[in-house]
Amino acid sequence: MIKKRCCSFFIAVFFVLISFGQTKLFPDIELRTNKATISARFFESENLLSPIESFSSRLEFATEFSAVLNDFLEHRVHLSAETYSHAEVLIEEFRDELKLLKLKNDINELSFNRKRMSDNISGRLALISRGTLSHPSDLDSITALPYVYLNYTPRDSNIALRLGIRSTSSRPGFMKIDEASCSWVFGKRGRIRFGRIYFILGHLGLIGDNNFDAFEGAVLEMFPFGTLGLNLIYARLSSTNYPYTGIFQDYDDYLATRISKELFKKNLEIGLNTLFSGIASEDALSLDLYWRYSKNRDFIAELAFYRPSKTTIVEGVDPYEAKYAFVAGADVINTKRANIFLQIGDVQRGFAPMATSLAYSAQNHLYFDQDTRGFDITFSYYPAKKIDTEMWQTRPERTGLVPQETIYEINIVGLWDGEWRKSANRYVFRHIRSLGRDIRLYIENNLWDREPSISWQYRGVYNETRLSVSYEL
Numbered sequence: 001m002i003k004k005r006c007c008s009f010f011i012a013v014f015f016v017l018i019s020f021g022q023t024k025l026f027p028d029i030e031l032r033t034n035k036a037t038i039s040a041r042f043f044e045s046e047n048l049l050s051p052i053e054s055f056s057s058r059l060e061f062a063t064e065f066s067a068v069l070n071d072f073l074e075h076r077v078h079l080s081a082e083t084y085s086h087a088e089v090l091i092e093e094f095r096d097e098l099k100l101l102k103l104k105n106d107i108n109e110l111s112f113n114r115k116r117m118s119d120n121i122s123g124r125l126a127l128i129s130r131g132t133l134s135h136p137s138d139l140d141s142i143t144a145l146p147y148v149y150l151n152y153t154p155r156d157s158n159i160a161l162r163l164g165i166r167s168t169s170s171r172p173g174f175m176k177i178d179e180a181s182c183s184w185v186f187g188k189r190g191r192i193r194f195g196r197i198y199f200i201l202g203h204l205g206l207i208g209d210n211n212f213d214a215f216e217g218a219v220l221e222m223f224p225f226g227t228l229g230l231n232l233i234y235a236r237l238s239s240t241n242y243p244y245t246g247i248f249q250d251y252d253d254y255l256a257t258r259i260s261k262e263l264f265k266k267n268l269e270i271g272l273n274t275l276f277s278g279i280a281s282e283d284a285l286s287l288d289l290y291w292r293y294s295k296n297r298d299f300i301a302e303l304a305f306y307r308p309s310k311t312t313i314v315e316g317v318d319p320y321e322a323k324y325a326f327v328a329g330a331d332v333i334n335t336k337r338a339n340i341f342l343q344i345g346d347v348q349r350g351f352a353p354m355a356t357s358l359a360y361s362a363q364n365h366l367y368f369d370q371d372t373r374g375f376d377i378t379f380s381y382y383p384a385k386k387i388d389t390e391m392w393q394t395r396p397e398r399t400g401l402v403p404q405e406t407i408y409e410i411n412i413v414g415l416w417d418g419e420w421r422k423s424a425n426r427y428v429f430r431h432i433r434s435l436g437r438d439i440r441l442y443i444e445n446n447l448w449d450r451e452p453s454i455s456w457q458y459r460g461v462y463n464e465t466r467l468s469v470s471y472e473l
Helices: 001-021 033-043 057-075 081-093 095-120 359-365
Strands: 121-134 141-152 158-169 175-186 192-198 214-225 226-238 252-263 268-277 283-294 297-307 324-336 339-348 372-381 405-414 426-436 439-452 460-473
Touching: 033 057, 033 081, 057 081, 057 095, 081 095, 141 175
Parallel strands: none
Antiparallel strands: 121 141, 121 460, 141 158, 158 175, 175 192, 192 214, 214 226, 226 252, 252 268, 268 283, 283 297, 297 324, 324 339, 339 372, 372 405, 405 426, 426 439, 439 460
16 A cells, blocks of 8 residues: 555655656757767756756757757857867757758848848839831731839938839830939838929819829928828929920929818818919819718819910810819729729810820820810729729729739720711720739720821721739739
């Protein structure tokens, strides 16, 4: 009976000691040679490594041993000749584990460097191929236009740099500096950009959108009183011409402002835009509205009044008489897989700012043109769930972003200028998909039946195809 009690007592003590980690009769890791065990005990006696019994795996032991070797290589500790010889034995014993740790460290360092670079440098490298197919085929052509846009933000800095270089359709083999700007963020919601810059005044840009070419100037964006916003645009036009023509307006001042107010937790924004001095001293005024009227549906509208320059561009239009334009759009349907966005517009004859989002200036920012009224309806389908629900998200030239999702889209435009004309109807087909990590494919077909005009002497079906492959940094 006494023997049984003694035996039970020693067994209990054995398990208690093990449970509290006071001793281990056998190590959890197995060393291949007695020489390696001796070397491990030596490092333990020199207080360079923990006891071998405290490690649960060979990789855990190799991790601590690797730290000792790094300290030696960086001269933080000194190893005697005897210690060095024991280190060689352990290096041979744990060769595979040390290689694995080095590979892990290399991957971590690569990931860190990539993240650090991506935090500092971003941009887009792209090749755009534009082709026109017509009937008759007198105008068939294919042009490749490479472009590069890079953004650089120094770490822990409020300054950002942007440089854009691209080829133009008029001179495909010639690369020009398209955009070169510096921006500085100050305060909580303040920013100033200066250099060769692009801008859009308000959400629609009826009286301010220089998509046709960058201006040399500065843009100030700030919210001095909470949700009250102030934008100021100034440019000195010394090298910018009338959209897609050779007519230059040299040394002209461009001055515009926007005052906006955000309401109802930023679900509603009202803006007043003023063009004090445009190209050739034109001026304009507009009121715009942005309203998120449901969880994922937006409404946007702008009413603008424009007074042409004293140099009359539109024949028969009084340069001192104000002309109006109205454009409004809303999400009719916006689900995870589909979106229908409808716009209507009415642009009076003579409403023709040189820098505007209308079709004759900005091309596909808006398809409405002067002296037209009509509709623009877009059907978008997403095979997988889309990430964002921003308007015009499938038009990279307007948003500056190429969506990551796969998108199929049909855009139908019908305009009336006193009568319905076939040449005023457009059918646009777009497709965006990923070709790999950070690689995007964008295809757009713009199809319409053109009729002869003062600037267009051909008749027949006209198809403009644009294909872009871009790499997002």
